[in-house]
Amino acid sequence: VGEAEGVTFIAMELIRGEKLSDVLNRGPLPPKRALELATEIGEGLARAHDKGLIHRDLKPSNVMVTEDGHAKVIDFGLAKVAEPIDLDGSTMSVRNPRTDSGVILGTAAYMSPEQARGTRVDHRSDIFSFGVLLYEMLTGRAAFQGATSLDTMHAILSQPVPPLPAMNAL
Secondary structure (H helix, E strand, C coil), X not given: CEEECCEEECCCCCCCEEEHHHHHCCCCCCHHHHHHHHHHHHHHHHHHHHCCEECCCCCHHHEEEECCCCEEECCCXXXXXXXXXXXXXXXEEECCCXXXXXXXXXXXXXXXXXXXXXXXXXXXXXXXXXXXXXXXHHHCCXXXXXXXXXXXXXXXXXXXXXXXXXXXXX
16 A cells, blocks of 8 residues: 555555466366465465464455466455454454454355354464365365355354365375
8 A cells, every 4th residue: 555646556466367266167186286276375374364364255266376376365355354362462363253243254165164153253264264275176176065155154064074085086
């Protein structure tokens, strides 16, 4: 964010490449490639968490794969600033996780159980979404599915985590 000649502006990085969702529309990734991208996505989330940011909407369309093959986490539009809730500052939790009472924000298929319930979220919500994203990268399908968004959130809250196929079957 800056100002020049009385005009306030926001400058953002131009990322050339394609969304991970477009990559996954062509099918699952080979395990080695999925883990390469997952490592970079995890590093991006860790940096955000170190700065006290919780993404809250990690999904394939919010990850760009650059022209040179690297992953970048984008669209922090639903992000919340976290604050320490214990004395040593090692635990981060969102101060006011909801915009309004009863409002649930995020994309159903990638929500953590805490988000689906509309309760307090912290960095662990992003880690859950990251696991769901990695599952999809490896299998080419969503980990939790339902006919509606509500059915999908119910699956997240009540169904066991679906097992991955054997790695040699991938």
